[in-house]
Amino acid sequence: MKLLHLDSSIMGANSASRVLSAAIVERIVETHDAVDVTYRDLASEPLPHLTLDAFKVLDAGTDVQQFLDADVVVIGAGFYNFSVPTQLKAWIDHIVVRGKTFARGENGPIGLAQGKRVIVALARGNVYSDGSPYHSFEHAETLLRSAFAFMGVTDIEFIIAEGLGRSEEVRRASIAGALEEVRKVSPNPKAPAPLGA
Numbered sequence: 001m002k003l004l005h006l007d008s009s010i011m012g013a014n015s016a017s018r019v020l021s022a023a024i025v026e027r028i029v030e031t032h033d034a035v036d037v038t039y040r041d042l043a044s045e046p047l048p049h050l051t052l053d054a055f056k057v058l059d060a061g062t063d064v065q066q067f068l069d070a071d072v073v074v075i076g077a078g079f080y081n082f083s084v085p086t087q088l089k090a091w092i093d094h095i096v097v098r099g100k101t102f103a104r105g106e107n108g109p110i111g112l113a114q115g116k117r118v119i120v121a122l123a124r125g126n127v128y129s130d131g132s133p134y135h136s137f138e139h140a141e142t143l144l145r146s147a148f149a150f151m152g153v154t155d156i157e158f159i160i161a162e163g164l165g166r167s168e169e170v171r172r173a174s175i176a177g178a179l180e181e182v183r184k185v186s187p188n189p190k191a192p193a194p195l196g197a
Contacts, residue, residue, distance in 0.1 A: 004070035008088035009078040020121030021076030031187030111152020125165030
């Protein structure tokens with residue numbers, strides 16, 4: 001099984017999403033016999049932002065092929081200014097590629113990346129979950145769900161630590177709770193929904 005592990009937080013060793021994404025990868029590795037892990041740090045080695053010239057040759061890019069080759073993708077994502085880090089958005093821009101991860105059908109787009117599993121470790125400084133007065137400000141989980149669904153990925157789950165900026169006590173408790181959720185991550189992916197479902 002091929003696993004692509006991406007981190008995008010700019011916080012380095014202080015990053016909660018990096019702690020969680022590493023724990024998710026460890027959980028998957030310890031529950032499978034053979035896992036080939038490829039690690040990329042999008043913050044320390046960022047992709048260039050999309051330009052018209054780059055857009056014209058995305059289908060020949062190594063980033064989209066690396067994504068297509070992976071069975072499982074684990075993403076560590078910080079939450080900056082209500083969305084994902086720009087480094088992660090740049091990666092998404094390099095993998096949403098017509099003819100590779102989606103196609104145009106008679107009734108709209110068709111995702112071509114079915115059968116993958118995506119697990120996102122998302123760390124947020126404030127609380128944006130259901131019931132929060134800031135829920136409508138949350139554009140990271142929604143962006144990632146939309147982008148991967150567009151590409152045909154139906155097996156996507158989120159491990160979220162939030163309220164990290166409220167106090168050190170809340171931060172520790174939130175990370176501990178998220179790590180408990182990591183320990184519940186199923187070793188087996190969900191079966192993909194049939195095409196057209």
